[in-house]
Amino acid sequence: MNHLSMKKIAAALLLLAVCATSGLAADNSLKLVSKAEKEVTVTRDGKKEAKLVPVEKALPGEVVLFTNHYTNTGSTPAEEAAITNPVPQHMVYVDGSAFGAGTTITFSVDKGKTFDLPANLTKTVKGKKRPARADEYTNIRWTFTSPLPPGKEGDVGFKARLK
Amino acid sequence: MKSMLKQTAAVLVLGLLALGTAEKAHAGGTAAGTTVTNTATLNYTVGGVGQTSQSNSASFTVDRKINLTVSHADGAIVTINPGQATASLKFTITNTGNSKMSFKLSSVDLAASSTTPFAAPNNLSNKTTASAGAYTDLAKSSQVVASLVPDTPTTVYIIVDNLPLSLADGDILAYALKAQAVYEDGTTVITNNLLDTSNHYGATVNVYNVLADDKDAYNDDSKNDGIGADRDAFKVLAPVLSITKNATTISDPVNLTTNPKNIPGATVEYLVTVQNAGSIAANGVTITDSLPTASVTYVNAWTSPDNATWTAVPAGSYVAPTLTVIFGTINGSGGKMYLKYDVTIN
Numbered sequence: 001m002n003h004l005s006m007k008k009i010a011a012a013l014l015l016l017a018v019c020a021t022s023g024l025a026a027d028n029s030l031k032l033v034s035k036a037e038k039e040v041t042v043t044r045d046g047k048k049e050a051k052l053v054p055v056e057k058a059l060p061g062e063v064v065l066f067t068n069h070y071t072n073t074g075s076t077p078a079e080e081a082a083i084t085n086p087v088p089q090h091m092v093y094v095d096g097s098a099f100g101a102g103t104t105i106t107f108s109v110d111k112g113k114t115f116d117l118p119a120n121l122t123k124t125v126k127g128k129k130r131p132a133r134a135d136e137y138t139n140i141r142w143t144f145t146s147p148l149p150p151g152k153e154g155d156v157g158f159k160a161r162l163k
Numbered sequence: 164m165k166s167m168l169k170q171t172a173a174v175l176v177l178g179l180l181a182l183g184t185a186e187k188a189h190a191g192g193t194a195a196g197t198t199v200t201n202t203a204t205l206n207y208t209v210g211g212v213g214q215t216s217q218s219n220s221a222s223f224t225v226d227r228k229i230n231l232t233v234s235h236a237d238g239a240i241v242t243i244n245p246g247q248a249t250a251s252l253k254f255t256i257t258n259t260g261n262s263k264m265s266f267k268l269s270s271v272d273l274a275a276s277s278t279t280p281f282a283a284p285n286n287l288s289n290k291t292t293a294s295a296g297a298y299t300d301l302a303k304s305s306q307v308v309a310s311l312v313p314d315t316p317t318t319v320y321i322i323v324d325n326l327p328l329s330l331a332d333g334d335i336l337a338y339a340l341k342a343q344a345v346y347e348d349g350t351t352v353i354t355n356n357l358l359d360t361s362n363h364y365g366a367t368v369n370v371y372n373v374l375a376d377d378k379d380a381y382n383d384d385s386k387n388d389g390i391g392a393d394r395d396a397f398k399v400l401a402p403v404l405s406i407t408k409n410a411t412t413i414s415d416p417v418n419l420t421t422n423p424k425n426i427p428g429a430t431v432e433y434l435v436t437v438q439n440a441g442s443i444a445a446n447g448v449t450i451t452d453s454l455p456t457a458s459v460t461y462v463n464a465w466t467s468p469d470n471a472t473w474t475a476v477p478a479g480s481y482v483a484p485t486l487t488v489i490f491g492t493i494n495g496s497g498g499k500m501y502l503k504y505d506v507t508i509n
Contacts, residue, residue: 029209030205031216036199036222060225068218074209078207078209083203084203088201
């Protein structure tokens with residue numbers, strides 16, 4: 001074993017140690033930033049276009065876009081990552097509005113106890129089972145289909161209507 | 164395929180029904196001043212160890228949506244009679260916003276060509292002498308519906324006093340009721356899209372006032388003006404009496420009953436016809452007929468033939484030179500009564 005290879009092993013060990021440390025401690029190297037926006041129509045150069053603006057005025061019936069921006073600020077991949085978001089109080093989930101690249105989107109109708117795809121969700125009312133409606137979803141979960149490498153960032157989100 | 168279609172239809176109906184119920188329960192919407200917060204949680208593992216990241220709270224405040232419905236609550240046009248002391252038009256006001264709201268009331272005396280839920284165009288020849296005012300619950304002191312709770316309809320009236328005797332049968336008196344959103348003082352009009360920094364109506368944070376109302380069916384108010392309006396109308400029902408008098412010579416001392424002439428001593432039969440062409444019965448109808456006693460002499464007791472429309476047997480008396488007969492009631496829509504008596508030519 002020459003000097004150079006010793007150095008390599010040391011470096012590899014060090015890297016391993018760093019990995020182990022970051023894995024054990026709650027480093028919160030995945031950052032999550034939530035924002036609430038709504039779509040307004042603005043006229044620019046005589047053309048009407050949709051624009052997202054922070055929610056300043058909100059009235060019953062209005063649709064709000066909630067976006068969660070995630071960033072892996074750490075140096076290791078995040079595995080089995082999933083973002084959960086309760087549908088905010090006073091709001092109703094807008095059917096089909098949830099989005100998130102590279103994720104499987106599931107919903108809950110029991111306040112987050114269980115999650116499933118919309119087609120599998122049921123609601124039992126007065127002893128009768130029926131398909132659950134989108135306005136009955138209580139929580140949304142985005143499960144990432146593959147690990148998030150360091151530096152990876154993206155958006156998941158949904159729309160909800162103010163009751 | 165057929166059964167699948169059926170299933171889809173069934174689910175759709177169910178969904179609509181349930182949605183309808185849900186919307187009814189929250190017609191006014193989330194209360195103004197409510198804070199809506201969104202927080203997401205991110206769970207992941209690094210090297211098999213679970214980690215959790217919490218997002219910030221993205222939140223916003225629900226603003227004050229001001230909306231209302233004003234609708235006439237009379238199922239049919241309200242009928243009135245000339246000279247009636249007081250009459251009212253009934254309306255319902257509902258606060259469909261998400262905050263308590265006071266509404267200032269006013270009534271508009273509509274022009275003759277106006278359209279109403281019941282009649283158009285109008286025939287308003289004599290109505291200007293009637294005084295109109297909008298009042299809540301018939302209490303004439305107040306013209307403000309104070310701090311109306313969302314989704315709770317309240318009844319208000321337009322009251323018209325001292326209806327003139329000159330109102331004609333078939334006249335339409337049309338009015339619009341307007342209710343305008345105001346602050347608790349009952350006078351301060353609320354401006355659209357302005358921030359309420361004085362915490363009106365129990366708000367604990369600053370909220371924007373948004374006038375979300377539409378214009379009414381008759382364009383008595385505009386979209387987003389904080390005013391709701393609707394129209395209602397009175398229809399005047401009055402008897403329309405006409406009187407005709409015919410004289411027929413029935414005998415003379417020379418020709419007897421064959422082609423009798425109006426010579427002294429001849430008998431002349433008078434027939435007085437009173438007809439009511441109006442919409443309603445005329446009550447207390449009295450006929451007075453003053454005879455020219457210098458030239459004629461009242462000879463026999465009067466009769467009132469054709470009693471089909473009598474509600475009471477007429478009563479009468481002759482006190483020279485006047486014959487007075489009390490007909491009482493003559494029904495509307497062409498009801499007739501007759502008075503017949505004879506005189507001799509002096």
